[in-house]
Amino acid sequence: MAAVKNRQRTAPGALTAFARFVLCGGAVGLASSLAVAALATRIPWGLANALISTLSTLLATELHARFSFGAGVRATWRQHAQSAGSAAAAFALTCAAMLALHQLVAAPGAMLEQIVYLSASALAGLARFAVLRLVVFARNRSQSAATDPTTRPVHTAVTQTAAPAGPAILCRAA
Template identity: 70%
Template sequence: METARSQQQTPTTALTAFARFVLCGGGVGLASSFAVAALASWTPWALANALVTAVSTLLATELHARFTFGAGRRATWRQHAQSAGSAAVAYAATCAAMAVLQLLVAAPGAVVEQAVYLSASALAGVARFAVLRLVVFARNHAQTTATVRATRPVDATVARAAAPAGTAALCHAA
């Protein structure tokens, strides 16, 4: 019990979180690529891609909430919505990169297409990591810190002795 509590209260470093982000996101992405291929044999590819993208984004957000960013609990609806928004922007960025490639090169080879797509995906992934860490899951770190501070009771005599003279009068005057 104490180990689980201390793991939740220990802030995750950026490097550790990024490694977890790559592991979770990469694992979900790899599984998604197989799922799209399998589902596309029964439905149109665009529909298969949309369904798998929605499911994989939900799964990845849960993994990021519980594991990547050290929250240790389920993602909220707000976090799911923000994560979906960042995934949509990343998707648009990779589509734009491929569209630009098609405009610049009449018939790009498979290697060039893969290089452009993977480069755009990597840049979008780094940007998405920053958004998830600094915006979507940032409150979890603040809440954890507040919880740690709140669980340490302060003796009333220590608090009064530490407060500057006249603080009570200022609080009542305001």
């Protein structure tokens, strides 16, 4: 059992992490869209969307902490808060894109709306991946590297120059 506790997880490479991010995020997104539709039959759509969005963000953050970014442990409250912030920013980006579309085109068709929305979602997803990988879950990678017994600290060589003769030699650090 001690061997299992001491085993360190290594962070996956960027492509593996991105594939896992898309898989987890896509699965949660698909389930969320179905859940919102089902819940909206019982409560107002806006409330259903807010509830499901909150729950899906919590679930996705847990999946990303455990699976996508190789931490293998539960997400902290700080990571949940940062992830929620990145999700809110992604939501704002897609809303802004749709608002811009409706300002530029009087009556956009469904196909144009989907192209704009999906393009904005893809851009937001890429930005969210970068934030989660480089900021939210970056600490886990540095911690596992710091506790990895195969890594050794780097020592730098310090050279001393000859001290001048006289009283200054008494002040020199040994």
